Amino acid sequence: MATAPQPRTEFLVGGAWQTRETTAPVTDPSDGSVITEISVADVADCRAAVDAAAAAYPDLAARPARERSEMLRALFEATTARSDELAELISRENGKVLADARAEMSYAAEFFRWFAEEAVRIAGELRRAPAGNRTIMVVREPVGVSVLITPWNFPAAMLTRKIGPALAAGCPVVIKPAMETPLTALALGEICQEVGIPAGVINIVTPDDPGPAVGAMLDDPRVRNLSFTGSTATGRVLLKQAADRVLRTSMELGGNAPFLVTADADVTEAVKIAMVAKMRNGGAACTAANRFYVAREVVDAFTDQLTKAMRALQLGPGLDPASGLGASVSLAERDKVARLVEQAVAAGADVRTGGTVPDGPGAFYPATVLRLDADNPILAEEIFGPVAPVVAVDSDEEALRLANGTEAGLISYVVSGDRGHGVQLARGIESGMVAVNQGVISDPAAPFGGYKQSGLGREGGFDGIAEFTETKYIGVDL
Numbered sequence: 157m158a159t160a161p162q163p164r165t166e167f168l169v170g171g172a173w174q175t176r177e178t179t180a181p182v183t184d185p186s187d188g189s190v191i192t193e194i195s196v197a198d199v200a201d202c203r204a205a206v207d208a209a210a211a212a213y214p215d216l217a218a219r220p221a222r223e224r225s226e227m228l229r230a231l232f233e234a235t236t237a238r239s240d241e242l243a244e245l246i247s248r249e250n251g252k253v254l255a256d257a258r259a260e261m262s263y264a265a266e267f268f269r270w271f272a273e274e275a276v277r278i279a280g281e282l283r284r285a286p287a288g289n290r291t292i293m294v295v296r297e298p299v300g301v302s303v304l305i306t307p308w309n310f311p312a313a314m315l316t317r318k319i320g321p322a323l324a325a326g327c328p329v330v331i332k333p334a335m336e337t338p339l340t341a342l343a344l345g346e347i348c349q350e351v352g353i354p355a356g357v358i359n360i361v362t363p364d365d366p367g368p369a370v371g372a373m374l375d376d377p378r379v380r381n382l383s384f385t386g387s388t389a390t391g392r393v394l395l396k397q398a399a400d401r402v403l404r405t406s407m408e409l410g411g412n413a414p415f416l417v418t419a420d421a422d423v424t425e426a427v428k429i430a431m432v433a434k435m436r437n438g439g440a441a442c443t444a445a446n447r448f449y450v451a452r453e454v455v456d457a458f459t460d461q462l463t464k465a466m467r468a469l470q471l472g473p474g475l476d477p478a479s480g481l482g483a484s485v486s487l488a489e490r491d492k493v494a495r496l497v498e499q500a501v502a503a504g505a506d507v508r509t510g511g512t513v514p515d516g517p518g519a520f521y522p523a524t525v526l527r528l529d530a531d532n533p534i535l536a537e538e539i540f541g542p543v544a545p546v547v548a549v550d551s552d553e554e555a556l557r558l559a560n561g562t563e564a565g566l567i568s569y570v571v572s573g574d575r576g577h578g579v580q581l582a583r584g585i586e587s588g589m590v591a592v593n594q595g596v597i598s599d600p601a602a603p604f605g606g607y608k609q610s611g612l613g614r615e616g617g618f619d620g621i622a623e624f625t626e627t628k629y630i631g632v633d634l
Contacts, residue, residue, distance in 0.1 A: 164342035170208030171355025185251035185483040185519040186473035197361040205359035209328035210378040212356030217326040228272035230351035247474035251483035264312035270600035271320030296625040298326035300380035308334035325624035406613030406623040411442040411566030414559035419451035420573035427461040432595025439542040455548040463508040466523035490519040493541030500534035565607030
């Protein structure tokens with residue numbers, strides 16, 4: 157394992173690292189120890205970050221696409237070279253096992269490579285109007301200064317997924333990472349400097365009271381875009397703030413992913429897929445399978461095999477190679493998961509494994525399997541932890557009705573012995589993404605986003621840059 161250097165503790169504004177007397181601890185959730193103390197940015201610092209981004213904007217927007225592409229390619233190579241070091245940092249501040257942290261770093265770096273390639277392919281149009289009286293010219297221009305707000309569960313990937321298209325389009329950014337996991341963002345800021353990203357293009361602020369700080373940035377008329385990943389509740393608040401200035405927004409919000417298993421599915425294969433879909437990142441993912449709707453013909457076999465697989469996961473510190481399941485990001489997050497399970501049991505759920513907070517230090521919760529009825533209250537919640545609730549269903553129609561019975565619609569999963577049947581079910585599910593016979597389909601080359609209250613816009617794929625551009629139509633007689 158690489159020996160990581162001392163983490164950055166300052167925040168980044170206009171190319172300069174800033175320190176303040178006020179600090180906040182960053183803890184290792186596996187034992188509660190303090191990793192380091194970071195400087196806390198205030199509202200004035202956040203305004204200064206907008207100043208720096210606005211000053212950097214004209215030069216960045218005017219640079220040839222090839223130059224912006226090469227910046228992103230340099231970021232891909234630098235983050236790849238330091239991936240082991242960054243994975244260790246992610247594991248320390250987030251709690252996830254090292255294997256998950258390494259997978260995140262590989263995924264995170266790919267956004268830089270993908271958008272390096274897409275930066276030189278931003279599309280436009282040139283066509284004659286049907287009336288023949290003008291030529292229709294359509295170009296895409298950078299939207300301008302963008303505020304990026306990222307969560308704690310994927311502190312690298314959620315950030316590179318936003319920085320990549322912003323730089324590709326020519327938009328400088330102000331980043332506000334989650335205060336539970338700011339060190340990864342600060343390390344990425346350091347890498348941006350090392351590869352020569354111009355001062356003011358990447359700014360990172362760390363306010364401990366995000367409401368006033370974010371509000372001040374969104375009120376600034378030079379800020380033209382907000383990209384947020386986080387809970388639906390927080391997304392609603394930010395949308396209301398953005399409405400006052402009719403601000404461009406893209407939002408990747410909460411999920412409540414259904415996982416459908418049909419009667420003709422290979423149960424052993426279904427459990428392998430379920431373990432990936434449920435337990436990637438310890439279940440703390442908006443894409444995590446959250447509700448298992450299993451055909452009655454195979455539900456007992458599926459539950460038994462899933463229980464065995466979940467019980468085999470060894471709970472322990474993320475940096476311990478023997479650990480199959482790490483800690484939650486905080487005691488508060490762990491306790492929320494525990495309360496949801498307690499409520500589910502009180503409503504009649506049968507615990508097949510797990511379900512009890514372990515003794516000792518650390519924000520740990522065991523891998524848990526529940527058998528329950530379709531009206532159990534836990535099915536209405538995004539669990540964000542290692543808990544798999546299993547419900548028996550009697551038909552495809554019932555499975556689809558239950559799957560679509562929420563305001564969330566980010567991702568869904570279907571496992572079927574017949575791929576055609578699986579795709580047919582996928583077409584009936586109300587979500588922005590559907591995985592058929594696969595446990596993970598997130599890909600920088602694919603559009604990521606949801607229906608209903610799971611978000612607005614798309615990240616990744618060909619759509620990702622569009623969230624950082626404006627469409628301009630120029631009518632001219634050529």
